[in-house]
Amino acid sequence: LNAIGGYADLLESGATGDLSEGQARYVERIKVGAGHLAQLIDEILAFTRVEARREQLLFREADLGRVARDAIAVVEPQAVSAGLELALDAPDGGPVVTTDPDKVRQVLVNLLSNAIKYTEEGSVTLSVGSLGPGGAELAVTDTGIGIEPEHLEKIFEPFWQAESPNTRRAGGTGLGLSVNKRLVTLLGGAIEVESEPGKGSTF
Ligand code: ADP
Numbered sequence: 001l002n003a004i005g006g007y008a009d010l011l012e013s014g015a016t017g018d019l020s021e022g023q024a025r026y027v028e029r030i031k032v033g034a035g036h037l038a039q040l041i042d043e044i045l046a047f048t049r050v051e052a053r054r055e056q057l058l059f060r061e062a063d064l065g066r067v068a069r070d071a072i073a074v075v076e077p078q079a080v081s082a083g084l085e086l087a088l089d090a091p092d093g094g095p096v097v098t099t100d101p102d103k104v105r106q107v108l109v110n111l112l113s114n115a116i117k118y119t120e121e122g123s124v125t126l127s128v129g130s131l132g133p134g135g136a137e138l139a140v141t142d143t144g145i146g147i148e149p150e151h152l153e154k155i156f157e158p159f160w161q162a163e164s165p166n167t168r169r170a171g172g173t174g175l176g177l178s179v180n181k182r183l184v185t186l187l188g189g190a191i192e193v194e195s196e197p198g199k200g201s202t203f
């Protein structure tokens with residue numbers, strides 16, 4: 001995949017001469033396809049790692065406001081191209097907790113990108129707050145399609161996806177939330193969801 005993406009980049013940059021309009025269009029499709037496959041492989045690897053209990057955690061002091069800003073930066077291009085407002089509601093400096101910040105960021109990026117995928121219009125907000133001594137609560141809220149009450153239990157199961165045209169259009173594997181749940185549990189936390197169909201969801 002690195003070779004496919006890399007050579008497509010080279011072709012696009014004109015390294016072997018100018019591309020015709022049709023060639024440029026096809027090169028773009030190769031890049032999008034390679035990107036989708038890379039994401040699919042990342043999700044399957046993340047799932048396999050947590051299933052095999054091989055996830056390595058590295059606990060240290062971390063400023064969750066900073067972790068949240070990093071996560072927002074990763075998904076910002078996705079939000080811009082979907083025409084959604086992306087907001088961060090976090091206090092300056094803190095809360096500082098002992099955790100694995102890379103895993104927290106991984107979970108946040110996944111929740112944010114779900115929120116963007118399942119929202120047609122409106123906004124996606126990440127808020128960060130303290131929760132008791134040494135703890136924190138992170139919430140990702142969207143104004144999207146929401147989740148039916150009878151599905152709320154199932155969404156954390158591996159490979160489960162709502163039967164809707166929207167899910168199919170959004171792609172995905174149905175693994176993201178099950179990985180998130182496992183990671184959050186390993187970090188000593190819990191993941192919960194509240195949702196109203198047609199109004200939006202908060203994880
Ligand atoms: P994927 O997004 O790859 O399908 P996930 O495990 O991340 O898999 O999510 C499982 C299912 O839960 C999704 O297919 C979708 O039906 C539903 N879902 C997840 N996040 C949201 C959200 N923010 N709004 C509405 N539905 C959601």
